[in-house]
Amino acid sequence: MSFLPYFDVDESLRGLAGKAEGFGRHAIGGLHGEIYYVTSLADDGCGTLREGCRRKEALWIVFEISGMIELLTSVRVSSYKTIDGRGQKVKLRGKGLQLKECEHVIVCNLNFEGGRGHDVDAIQIKPNSKHIWIDRCSFQYYSDGLIDITCQSTDITISRCHFARHDKTILIGANSKHIMDRCIRVTIHHCFFDGTNQRHPRVRFAKVHLYNNFTTNWAIYAVCASVESQIVSQCNIYEAGNKKSVFKYLTEKAGDKEEESSGAIRSEGDLFLNGSQACLNTNKDHLEECVLKVDEHYTAWTVQPATLALKQTIKMFAGWQDVPRPQLGFS
Template sequence: MGLRLPYGHVDSRLRGLAAQAEGFGRFAIGGLHGAVYRVTTLADDGPGSLRAGCRKKDPLWIIFELSGTIELSSALYVSSYKTIDGRGQWIKLTGKGLTLKECEHVIICNLVLEGGKGHDIDAIQIKPKSKHIWIDRCSLSDYSDGLIDITNESTDITISRCRFANHNKAMLIGGDSCNTCDRCIRVTVHHCFFNGTRQRHPRVRFGKVHLYNNYTRSWEIYAVCASVESQVYSQRNIYEAGQKKVAFKYYSEKAADAAKECTGLIKSEGDLFVGETKSGLKPLRGKSSVFHPREYYKTWTVEAPTDDLKHFLRHRTGWQRIKRPADKRAS
């Protein structure tokens, strides 16, 4: 298709993902310096299980020796310096979700998370104080609360090539107007497909968020929402409305240490608003300004929002049938 797409080289070797994310999560190394841990059972816990690997304190590159569904009876906590690498197999997590709590350097790749049951269950919950996280090529749908929540001082995170579907609240960044500590949050979301999810693509409080080359279609409330003090840089995304035509919404909230309510800010650069879609964009006035990604990282792979890009995002996001690369370090 002639597109210049990111990450063309990361599947050439097992650990090729490490520190290759674009954007704010670019330093995530996962289990680069650890042993390979092989998941050999679909049981929720016990020897050879995913849960047993995730709770180990040592760095690990976790791979799967079988395909199938893992029914989680409780949240699966992921400790620091872990890669959960689903390449080469089809692994679905259901029942509960992943929790990244006070951890750093985690990579999650090529999983299906579907069917979270119970009250306030997120597919992936990143809080509190977690950093250097990369979530790549995951399919997320049908949880009782959010698909990805990033809150409580968690920062330096990239979400890429993921597919979000069959859900209400897709992605929350910044949990509450009282959490002024979330001013540190920085997240990049790129080359993702939000397919008919109702809202939060994402909804942002306080944090700085770079959105580029995503395709969001047929939302039911809004595409992107900027609330209290947030800054959203929306670059060359495709917004295609269904019944609700306005892509960008602004919600006023009062920070705990502020005297007045305020919304967030959105800057749109080169976005494509398809058909009857209205941007809803508000002009930046006075001293209002949105960060530029180049203040934080020098390069990223961004293309014009063309039909070719739309085709790629419809068919090449989420879980992929990928051969697991060899671990050349072990050879």
């Protein structure tokens, strides 16, 4: 399994901490806290996920049982938490997770299936949250977004996740008036966007690095660059269904500007299949000026050429994985 981007993170329980790539690489979760055992699938109370997430101290949260947790309200996750689903099959339904004004949170190996109610997101990251890593999770059937990153939340990595049966997948930056979102930085890699309609992601203001993702059979567009966004699409695989246009540009007026603008996308080594059409901005000087240079932010990341073999690897290893819980303790 050495071809995986961080194949060694499962060697010990807390070996996961600090192993993210990209902008969320500093996330340590509950590395320095006690282990909290989820022993109940109830919405709240002793031994529940909600109880562990609300505690103020650092915790590494693991599950002693598999099954469905019906959430009546969103679970507020406090700082320095790891929610680690390895070793069990845990599904969250009804509501999702809310990461509000928190830092150093890791969410790993969970299923998010079926959010109910108005404007329910699977994971909502806002406001002012940072150092977040979402890894190996499966998402489908929420009433609003699957992951929303807004309101000055930054330094976030989403890796090896599976997104399916949904419309609005990942939103980064919610409103053209939110000019403070110029601070947002997000990395998305080795994810499988499996027939979801749009927002893979949709971006306002933020700097976003996409690499080694597989996006297929979108209904509207694959990636959307709106006001002042800077997107690098590196060695991704885009396989069209009926809709062929991969990249979309939407113009909006920033809250402190008079003129409308869109964002910019630079494609490097992407593979376009089944008639997919990039529709890129062809002004190279504009791209060099307006799109982030990834190596100015971090110097190492695991990227492979976009090939059909990589496509199969992403499909196999994205989303919830049937892996045993690693040994307890520090690596």
